[in-house]
Amino acid sequence: MSRILIIAEHDGSTLNPSTAKAVTCASGIDAAEIDVAVFAADAGAVAGEAAVIDGVARVVTIERAENANPVGALIAPQVVAMADGYSHILGPSTTFGKDLMPHVAALLGVNQISDIMAVESSHTFKRPIYAGNAIVTVEAPADHVVVATVRVASFSAAGNGGAADIVAGDASVELPGHTRFVELKSGDSDRPDLQTAAKVVSGGRGVGSEENFALIYALADKLGAGAGASRAAVDAGYCPNEMQVGQTGKIIAPDLYMAVGISGAIQHLTGIKDAGTIVAINKDEEAPIFEVADIGLVGDLFSIVPELTDAL
Amino acid sequence: MDKILVGLKRVVDYNVRVRVKGDGSGVDTDGVKMSINPFDEIALEEALRIKERGEASEVVVVSIGTADAQQQLRTGLAMGADRAILVKTDDTLAPLTVARIFRELIDRESADLVILGKQAIDDDNSQTGQMLAAIWGRPQATFASEVVFDGGSAKVTREVDAGLETIEIDLPAVITVDLRLNEPRYVKLPDIMKAKKKPLDEIEFGDLGVEGSPEIRATAHEPPAAREKGIMVDDVAGLVAALKDKGLA
Numbered sequence: 001m002s003r004i005l006i007i008a009e010h011d012g013s014t015l016n017p018s019t020a021k022a023v024t025c026a027s028g029i030d031a032a033e034i035d036v037a038v039f040a041a042d043a044g045a046v047a048g049e050a051a052v053i054d055g056v057a058r059v060v061t062i063e064r065a066e067n068a069n070p071v072g073a074l075i076a077p078q079v080v081a082m083a084d085g086y087s088h089i090l091g092p093s094t095t096f097g098k099d100l101m102p103h104v105a106a107l108l109g110v111n112q113i114s115d116i117m118a119v120e121s122s123h124t125f126k127r128p129i130y131a132g133n134a135i136v137t138v139e140a141p142a143d144h145v146v147v148a149t150v151r152v153a154s155f156s157a158a159g160n161g162g163a164a165d166i167v168a169g170d171a172s173v174e175l176p177g178h179t180r181f182v183e184l185k186s187g188d189s190d191r192p193d194l195q196t197a198a199k200v201v202s203g204g205r206g207v208g209s210e211e212n213f214a215l216i217y218a219l220a221d222k223l224g225a226g227a228g229a230s231r232a233a234v235d236a237g238y239c240p241n242e243m244q245v246g247q248t249g250k251i252i253a254p255d256l257y258m259a260v261g262i263s264g265a266i267q268h269l270t271g272i273k274d275a276g277t278i279v280a281i282n283k284d285e286e287a288p289i290f291e292v293a294d295i296g297l298v299g300d301l302f303s304i305v306p307e308l309t310d311a312l
Numbered sequence: 313m314d315k316i317l318v319g320l321k322r323v324v325d326y327n328v329r330v331r332v333k334g335d336g337s338g339v340d341t342d343g344v345k346m347s348i349n350p351f352d353e354i355a356l357e358e359a360l361r362i363k364e365r366g367e368a369s370e371v372v373v374v375s376i377g378t379a380d381a382q383q384q385l386r387t388g389l390a391m392g393a394d395r396a397i398l399v400k401t402d403d404t405l406a407p408l409t410v411a412r413i414f415r416e417l418i419d420r421e422s423a424d425l426v427i428l429g430k431q432a433i434d435d436d437n438s439q440t441g442q443m444l445a446a447i448w449g450r451p452q453a454t455f456a457s458e459v460v461f462d463g464g465s466a467k468v469t470r471e472v473d474a475g476l477e478t479i480e481i482d483l484p485a486v487i488t489v490d491l492r493l494n495e496p497r498y499v500k501l502p503d504i505m506k507a508k509k510k511p512l513d514e515i516e517f518g519d520l521g522v523e524g525s526p527e528i529r530a531t532a533h534e535p536p537a538a539r540e541k542g543i544m545v546d547d548v549a550g551l552v553a554a555l556k557d558k559g560l561a
C-alpha cells in the first residue's frame with residue numbers, strides 16, 4: 001500500500017487546479033492514503049479548498065511567514081522534515097513544482113521522475129522525453145521514496161465531494177537565509193487561466209506586433225478563451241512570457257486550441273499534444289502546424305480573424 | 313567572483329525530430345546531428361558576459377559524457393570559455409549523479425557560481441541545477457531571464473507560470489537559465505583555431521570518487537499517440553460550421 005504526499009500549489013488565497021490533478025494521478029497508484037501539504041503564511045482558505053478534493057485523507061498546513069511566497073529552496077527542507085512514512089511525494093509539473101521537487105529529491109538522496117503522464121503501477125510510470133517525440137516507461141526503485149512531478153495536462157481534476165481533516169504541521173524547521181523573495185510581476189488579465197481554460201487562442205510571429213495581438217484577444221474574448229502565444233511572439237515582445245505555450249512554456253490540454261500565425265515547430269506542438277481540437281490559421285499551406293491540425297484554414301490572419309470574431 | 317562553472321550537455325540538435333527505435337529500446341540517435349543543449353549555450357553566454365564585465369575571472373565549461381562531447385566543449389572554448397573539463401563515461405548518468413559530479417568539481421575548482429541550462433532537451437528532466445543547490449546547501453535561481461550582481465548577492469528574475477518573479481540570492485549559488493536571458497554569440501573561425509590551444513582536461517567518472525544514485529530505469533520507449541488526420545476548410549464560414557459540428561462554437 002502507498003502513502004502519498006502531494007504538495008499543494010496556490011497563490012496565497014486560492015488553490016491551483018494542478019493540485020486536484022495531482023490527486024487524480026495519485027489515486028491511480030494503489031494509494032492507502034493521500035495527504036496534501038499546504039505551505040503558506042496563512043493557509044486557511046487554501047486548506048479548505050484542498051480538504052474537499054475527493055480522495056484526500058488529510059490536509060497538513062505549514063504556516064509561517066517564510067512560506068508567503070513559494071521559494072523552492074525554502075519549502076524543500078520543510079517537505080523533507082515531514083517526508084517520513086510517505087512512499088510517494090508528488091508535486092505539479094509547473095514552474096512551482098519543477099523548482100521544488102528536484103530539490104526535495106536530492107535532499108532525500110533519490111532521483112526524481114519528471115512529468116508523469118500515466119501511472120502503470122506504484123513504481124512504474126510513463127513520461128515524455130525529446131519534446132514529447134517519445135514516451136518512456138520508467139521504473140523507480142521499490143526500496144526508496146518516489147519523488148515526482150505530475151504533468152498536469154495528462155490528468156483531469158479530482159472532484160470536490162470530500163471532507164478531509166485539516167491538521168497543523170511542524171512550522172519550526174530551520175530554514176536557510178540565503179534566498180529572499182523580492183516580487184512577482186503578473187500581467188493582470190481577466191481571461192481564463194491558460195493552464196485550465198477549455199478554449200485557448202494563440203498568436204505567433206505572424207501576428208506581427210503587440211498592437212496586432214488585439215485581434216487575438218478579441219477572438220479569445222468572443223470564445224471565452226484563454227490567450228496564448230508561441231515563443232517567437234513572446235521573444236519579439238508582442239506579449240508577456242506567461243503566455244508562452246510549448247516545451248519550455250506551458251503544456252496545455254484545452255478542448256479547443258486555435259493557432260494563429262504559428263508555424264508549428266516541434267517545441268510548440270509539445271505544448272498542445274493533448275488538445276481536443278486543434279485549429280490552424282496560417283497563410284502558408286506548407287506550414288507544419290497543418291500536419292497536426294484537426295481543422296485547417298489557409299489564408300491571411302488579418303482578414304480571417306476579424307471575420308471569424310464577427311461570425312461567432 | 314572568481315570562477316564560474318558552466319554545464320554543456322551534448323544532445324540531439326533541437327531541429328531533429330527523433331524517432332523511437334523499432335524494438336522500443338530507445339530513440340534512434342545514429343548519425344543524427346548533435347549539439348550543445350540550447351539552454352547551455354545561453355548559460356555559457358551569460359558566464360562570458362559576467363567575465364567580460366570584470367565580475368568573474370575564469371569560465372570553465374564542463375561536460376559529462378562520452379569522448380564525443382569534446383566537440384561541444386571545443387565549441388564552448390571557441391565561444392570564449394577559458395578551460396574545459398570532460399568527465400568521461402559511457403553510461404547515461406542520472407541527474408542526481410550529475411549534480412554530485414558538479415558538487416565535486418565545485419570543490420576541486422573552488423567555483424563561486426554554477427550556471428546550467430534549465431533543462432536538457434533530450435530527457436527534458438529540468439532537475440540538475442535544483443539538485444546541485446540542494447546537496448551544496450546553496451541558493452538556486454531557476455529559469456532565469458535576468459541576472460544582476462551586487463557584491464556578494466544577485467537579483468535574479470525568473471520566468472514562472474504567473475509571470476516574472478524576482479528573488480535575491482547570496483553567492484555562491486546555482487543559476488539555471490531560460491531562453492530569454494540572452495542571445496548566444498556566434499563562433500568566428502579564428503576563435504575555433506584559438507580554441508584548439510585551450511586546455512581540455514579529461515577525467516574518468518570512476519576516478520572522481522563520486523557515488524552514484526538510486527537509478528530510475530527506462531524499461532520501454534514508444535512513439536507518442538498519433539493524432540487523426542484533420543480536414544481543411546476553404547473559408548471562415550467553413551471553419552465556423554466545422555466548429556459548430558464539434559460543439560465548439
Ligand SMILES: Cc1cc2nc3c(=O)[nH]c(=O)nc-3n(C[C@H](O)[C@H](O)[C@H](O)COP(=O)(O)OP(=O)(O)OC[C@H]3O[C@@H](n4cnc5c(N)ncnc54)[C@H](O)[C@@H]3O)c2cc1C
Nearest residue numbers: 204205206230231232246247248249261262263268283301
Ligand atoms: C530549446 C528550445 C525551446 C523552445 N521552446 C518553445 C516553446 O516552448 N514554445 C514555442 O512556441 N516555441 C519554442 N521554441 C521555438 C520554436 O522552435 C519556434 O522557433 C517557434 O515556435 C516559432 O514561433 P512561430 O510559429 O510564431 O514563428 P514562425 O515559425 O516564424 O512562424 C510564423 C508563421 O506565421 C505565418 N504567417 C505570417 N504572416 C501571416 C499572416 N498574415 N496570416 C497567416 N499566417 C501568417 C507564417 O506562414 C508562419 O508559418 C523553442 C526553441 C528551442 C530551441
Ligand SMILES: Nc1ncnc2c1ncn2[C@@H]1O[C@H](COP(=O)(O)O)[C@@H](O)[C@H]1O
Nearest residue numbers: 319320376428429431432437438439440
Ligand atoms: N551530462 C551533462 N553534462 C553537462 N551538463 C549537464 C549534463 N546533464 C545535465 N547538465 C546540465 O544541467 C542542465 C539541466 O539538465 P537536466 O536536469 O537533465 O534537464 C543542463 O542544461 C546542463 O546545463
